[in-house]
Amino acid sequence: MSTPTPPGAPSPDAVRAPAPDLQEEARRLAERVHREVSAAAAPERIDSELSLLNRFAEHEDVDVVVGPVLAQLLAAALQTTRLTSGLVDPTTGDAAWRAQDGLPARPAPGIAHLDLDLPARRLRMRRGTVLDLAGVADAWAADRTARLFAEGFPGHGLVARIGGVLAVAGPPAQVAALAAAPGPGPSPALDPGLDAAAWTVLLAAGHRGLAVLPRPGSALVNPVTGAAAESPWDRVVVAARNAVEAQAYARAAHVLGGDAPGWIAACGAEGEFTGARPGSTLRRRLRTPGWPGRPGRAAA
Template sequence: MTTAFPALGTTAEVLVTDPRRLSAAVDLLSVELAAIDLACSRFRADSEISRLHETAGRQVRVGALLAEALGAALRAARLTDGLVDPTVGAAVRALGYDRDFALITGGVVSVKQCSNPVSHPRPAPAEPIPAPGWHRVLFDPAQRLVVLPRGVHLDLGATAKALAADRAARRIHASLGCGVLVNLGGDLRSAGPEPAGGWQIALGDDHAEAVVRPDTTVALHHDGALASSGTTRRRWRHGGRTVHHIVDPRTGDAAEPRWRTVTVAAKSTVDANTASTAAIVLGEDAPAWLEARRLPARLVGVGGDVVTTPGWPRERKAA
């Protein structure tokens, strides 16, 4: 049994092996998503990460969830040598991604206030802003103490949603006992017993349409994780050109388009999404980088060519 609903600017979906547990699973997932949004959303003035930006330059003790999310983001930066860097906040804003993606349309930002839509023209395009570097963030995970330097802006988008998938799947299985699959806009995590043959995952450039028009299907097994990053869905016009949401921290600009979609299997959704994001940034060097780290992956080029790395599961082609 499955149900889906909008969350975190994407679609949240939960599947369970016991239909009687579906409603409770949805409730548990909703609680996790609300918590991660309140802790990590850069689009909410009342989020904890927004308050952290307001106290830049001072030592602050953060809540347990933001500490976990920040730890995951800094670990991702360390493991990728900065290819995935949480200090790209200023860079993504300079590219025009300055509020929830659902509000970005056609070069203007549309905000619905009550029943009256209001459009705010974008400011003049800014030059790309390279990331200051994750190493500048001082973080003591044991004490949950953070010093965010002035002028450094965080964006945990590459890891926070994946962390929510990991946390939610574990929590739902622990609470309800049934098998569960959580899908947050292409970030997937399973926990507990699986259906016969595993969870069947449809892959495509657009996760929302992949179920009805999949490019291929793979099986995800017990406590497995899968994440896809791509450049075809979250795109917009800015400064007379089309840009996307995956930023190369080294340049502050949208990553060069070698791959339109990269899907990676790993032990956690955070690790899978870290690797798939890094692969988009790496471009041509991505397959060798993934293979060296023994990460099974499927890369689809902008021209439609498909490259897989060792260990990628057997695919079932779409009819």
């Protein structure tokens, strides 16, 4: 079986703070959160809680008390499924493996196979369920880093980025300047291309999470069919209240396809969608009405 993409480790520029001492504190926070998430949900670690759960569920139903980080990740994953009406689903682990290995598609069992008592951190999972939390783990880690920094250093701005997911905390003007500042940064494919004025617009609308998701190929499947999502978009950028929601909507957009711009706008998020026109090599860029800059139509 192929291995799902693991949660991303913090890069050297994973956090941006307004002063060197705050930068160092933020870096320590990001590394701490990464260690917590890796121990809980890294699929490449045979000793992570998630790997153990998936192995146990191959043979029997699982009824177990999970750690606090994994419990929060599972709660976030279930939230993304509800937010996206099932377009994003944590039970697609087996379907994603099959898609990557070229095997016949098999629909995801769905979150009805999971029962999470969050206060007690008790998880019940039916036999045969394979969880994939990679996408939500990156987003949750970014949100948690930003939240911990805000609690420890109120009044100071922070930008926390893991992979193509970004979360911010602090005064909007400071955050906008930090987010737009040039730096070594991610690859061009993961650069949202937003200046400080654009960030100011998004922050004023309450959007403190952003996800940049290129066409994911076989790594993202349609939970209903189990087949790899056939997205018309080369890249989707979504801004939402937090990184978990932004990542969920961006993944859902690739599954949903051409109807995604209007759907994203109806969900209260904003997005930019780039891809070739059907039957043409010409590229198009669609934006939801509230996306900064010249608004495009919300749907094709």
